[in-house]
Amino acid sequence: MDERLKKALDFSNYMVTLNNQKRVLEEKYNQELLYYHNGSQFTVTRELINFCYTLLSTGNTEVVLVDDNKLPVQVIDLEEFHSNVLDVYFTASNSYYNEFVELKQKRTVEKLVDANE
């Protein structure tokens, strides 16, 4: 095989694997963004964080939010809720960032998938 083509195909294979691993990391991140409050599931988004912050800024301490199953949930202590969702967001995002940086530094397919065999 032409050396130029071989190099291109090797790189293509590397890129496919890199993109697959990025997708897996993103999926894991989405799972880590889940927060449970009083039996209801919330996916922590920047919108949710900002909405809670706006409510707190305007003097609200209680609120009814709609959870991931489209059902209303009463949040009695909004400040605690806000603090918890922020914590979930930071923990998940930092973990995502660290793993992403680690992934980007791997230059071979074997290293990308941590194959020891």
Next chain:
Amino acid sequence: MSKGVIVFARNNSNIDYVKQAFYLAKKVKQHLGLPTSIITDNVDYLKKTYNENVFDKIIEIDYDHKKNLRNFFDGALSSKSDNFKNSSRSSAYDLTPYDETLLLDSDFIISNDLFLNCFRSNHDLLLYKDSYDLSGTRNTKEFEFISDSGCEFYWATCVFFRKNETNKMFFNLIKHIQEEWHHYRRVYQIQSLLFRNDFAFSIAIHILNGFKKGNFAAQMPGKLTYITDQDILWNIDKEKMLFLVAKKDYIGEYHAISTKNLNVHVMNKFSLSRVIDKELVNEQ
């Protein structure tokens, strides 16, 4: 309120579901700290071959002689036809020893504590509707709707339920759908003759939602991550898994994908069996 996991394991001549259940029970204990009960028609084999203490309870069911043949693939190039004994899942409600039950397929690998959230949920019935194909290249329409004109697809792979009258009715309805499978198959225009629990659960949810979309069943946490039986599980190292997923349009060629701390439904039972064997040897 008692809490636990149940798993059905009914061996055929090629696949040792009891071994998968044994491995699952160990993973459940490690990550969720919950007891697992096995429901099986191979009790003698289980007691002779594996350490039965891994299980909380061993629940025996009758051996099923009915033929329900399907192809089990081992990667894209190899397959075997064998009996698919999937008829007892509708009895999960009657058989579970727990008030709050997580029903799992034996070919599910637990690598985190995500499922503990089910027991914190307000909802008494949780199933996966959304799923995530690790390959990222396949058409996933078959896991979105049960047929071209049918209702939404729900996975019977992981089901959380609490004992109450509504869930009793739900499981009784599934039994009825199973008994009248060919009628419901035609009504929902499912082409395959094979009975599938995913379809029966989806149809029951559709009926109980008033024959439309609704929230009779809430979503399990996150999405169900899976590989199909055309892919291969290559290795498990603690919470890390290495897969070979089939390349699109290149039969027999694979891409490597690894996951860490992610639960995965491994439909290739042969490769799962090989990896479990390796794991069990390493433990000794």
